[in-house]
Amino acid sequence: MTQYDYSLFVIGAGSGGVRAARVSAGMGAKVAIAEESRYGGTCVIRGCVPKKLMVYASQFADAFEDAQGYGWTLPEPSFDWGALKTARDAEIDRLEGIYGRLLDASGVTRFDQHARIVDAHTVALRDGTQITAETILIATGGRPTLPPFEGIEHAITSDDIFHLETQPRSIVCIGGGYISLEFACIFHGLGTKVTVSNRSPVLRGFDADVQRHLMTELTAKGLDFRIGVNVSSITEKDGLKHIIYEDGSTVSAEAILVATGRSPHVNGLGLEEAGIETGKGGAIPVDAYSRTAIPSIYAIGDVTDRVQLTPVAIREGMAFAETVYNDNPTSPDHDLIATAIFTQPEIGTIGMTEAEARDRHDVDIYRSTFRPMLATLAGREEKTLMKIIVDKASDKVLGLHIVGHHSGEMIQCAAIAIKMGATKADFDRTMAVHPTSAEELVTMREPVDHA
Numbered sequence: 001m002t003q004y005d006y007s008l009f010v011i012g013a014g015s016g017g018v019r020a021a022r023v024s025a026g027m028g029a030k031v032a033i034a035e036e037s038r039y040g041g042t043c044v045i046r047g048c049v050p051k052k053l054m055v056y057a058s059q060f061a062d063a064f065e066d067a068q069g070y071g072w073t074l075p076e077p078s079f080d081w082g083a084l085k086t087a088r089d090a091e092i093d094r095l096e097g098i099y100g101r102l103l104d105a106s107g108v109t110r111f112d113q114h115a116r117i118v119d120a121h122t123v124a125l126r127d128g129t130q131i132t133a134e135t136i137l138i139a140t141g142g143r144p145t146l147p148p149f150e151g152i153e154h155a156i157t158s159d160d161i162f163h164l165e166t167q168p169r170s171i172v173c174i175g176g177g178y179i180s181l182e183f184a185c186i187f188h189g190l191g192t193k194v195t196v197s198n199r200s201p202v203l204r205g206f207d208a209d210v211q212r213h214l215m216t217e218l219t220a221k222g223l224d225f226r227i228g229v230n231v232s233s234i235t236e237k238d239g240l241k242h243i244i245y246e247d248g249s250t251v252s253a254e255a256i257l258v259a260t261g262r263s264p265h266v267n268g269l270g271l272e273e274a275g276i277e278t279g280k281g282g283a284i285p286v287d288a289y290s291r292t293a294i295p296s297i298y299a300i301g302d303v304t305d306r307v308q309l310t311p312v313a314i315r316e317g318m319a320f321a322e323t324v325y326n327d328n329p330t331s332p333d334h335d336l337i338a339t340a341i342f343t344q345p346e347i348g349t350i351g352m353t354e355a356e357a358r359d360r361h362d363v364d365i366y367r368s369t370f371r372p373m374l375a376t377l378a379g380r381e382e383k384t385l386m387k388i389i390v391d392k393a394s395d396k397v398l399g400l401h402i403v404g405h406h407s408g409e410m411i412q413c414a415a416i417a418i419k420m421g422a423t424k425a426d427f428d429r430t431m432a433v434h435p436t437s438a439e440e441l442v443t444m445r446e447p448v449d450h451a
Contacts, residue, residue: 002121002134006032008324009123009133011115011269014041016301016313017139018099020320022106027325031108032133034115034125039099042141042302043310045092046159051182053088055342058189062344066378079190081167088162116270120296124270135296135324138284139317140269142262142302145281151234154241155256158183168192168255172243174231176202178341180259181214185344188223195251197226197243203341207353207401209367213385214403217345220381226251264303281305288331289323290316298324307334338415340408345382348411350418351399354389362392364447366424372405372437386440388424390447395423400441410438 010021013035025031038045057079064077103110113126117136124130144157156164158179169192173184176198188194196202196218202225203211219225230246234256241256264282271278276292279285283305290298298320301313315332322330341347357363366388375382384404391398397418402410417426432439 004132004134006030006133008135009131010137010139012139012141013039014139014141015043015310016317019314020137020317021108022102023318023321024325025106025108027321029325033108034111036114038096040096044095046162048310050088050092050162054186057084058186061189069378116268117274119274120294138299138303139301140265140303143265145261145263146258147260149231149234154234154236155258158259170253171255171257172197172251172253173257175259181343183257184223195224195226199230209387210347210401210403214343217382264305289329290320307337336419338411340411345404346407348402348407350411350415352389357389357398364390364392366444367448368440368444373435384437390424395425397422397424404437
């Protein structure tokens with residue numbers, strides 16, 4: 001029987017890789033992990049967590065303004081970018097330390113350097129050391145992709161946002177996805193002049209009512225949108241970055257964020273030499289149990305480009321450990337995944353869009369747009385949108401979409417019911433919690449006109 005240095009060698013210490021390593025070690029496997037950057041990966045270091053902290057910071061602008069409608073007299077507030085950066089970075093350092101200590105406590109050996117695959121059972125570290133393992137797990141995540149604009153070197157990515165020493169007074173966010181829009185809202189809330197630029201409507205793939213509602217609210221807040229324009233080039237002059245569009249129009253700002261997508265991080269992994277062919281954008285093809293074409297090599301998380309969400313990577317890591325080390329073949333369930341987008345207002349969504357549902361079912365649509373109670377005394381005109389998509393034949397809820405305060409929290413709770421197969425009658429039987437915005441989910445009785 002072949003003797004290996006480790007039962008499992010994990011490449012990448014993000015959320016998925018760390019979870020897989022710890023759980024596998026707890027099941028008796030001898031585990032090692034290699035990370036060339038920082039422990040915690042995209043989510044903890046340069047994604048979900050620091051971004052959400054910045055979302056919180058940016059929301060205080062509205063809170064200070066709203067407070068006056070509720071009888072509070074406040075001095076003129078001011079914002080200190082440096083103070084936020086210091087506090088945010090300290091929290092990220094704390095979380096990274098926790099990840100390292102959890103690995104150590106689980107008995108996982110750590111290698112703080114790049115690793116590449118040599119063959120089905122061998123990895124090579126940057127220092128030349130070669131290590132053998134019965135199983136190799138790739139969990140290297142994704143990286144921002146940059147379009148081939150002339151002058152793209154003058155732009156920054158979402159990774160770079162967290163290294164800005166000073167707050168830009170103006171910024172153009174190129175891209176219509178959730179990353180671009182979340183940062184657009186963050187900077188707007190912090191007082192930066194924001195322009196969002198995209199060649200097509202924002203939030204492609206989301207429900208059309210969600211797209212329209214968010215655009216209406218963000219435009220009312222004062223964000224500038226340049227939609228339907230293609231970037232030709234970016235130049236820099238007199239301390240400003242200048243975007244030149246194909247139609248000859250221009251826009252200038254102190255910073256330009258390009259957030260047009262992410263791709264699997266496979267560079268330098270040695271996949272081709274090891275015999276693993278990648279798919280579109282570099283994604284590693286895997287089967288239902290996250291196994292690649294080489295039986296001893298698995299891959300989870302964004303590097304497989306199945307669903308680019310941190311909780312999905314964690315669940316895939318858990319399923320991997322169950323499959324390989326607990327004699328319990330487990331396929332991660334990618335159906336009906338709830339998603340939150342931390343724009344302002346927030347979006348929470350699960351299931352089919354109306355267009356998708358109408359292609360497959362005869363449906364009823366329940367939709368409500370209303371001014372939440374918080375906005376009344378504050379004098380704010382912001383509206384909340386709630387939409388339920390129901391299959392007529394079975395009464396099953398096919399999709400739920402919310403735009404408004406705390407949508408992320410609401411969709412997480414509602415997702416449990418929808419995952420269990422809730423019907424509209426189940427919603428109707430549920431007693432409302434009053435006064436809340438969420439009660440609207442169980443008080444919508446009549447479908448809207450289909451016309």
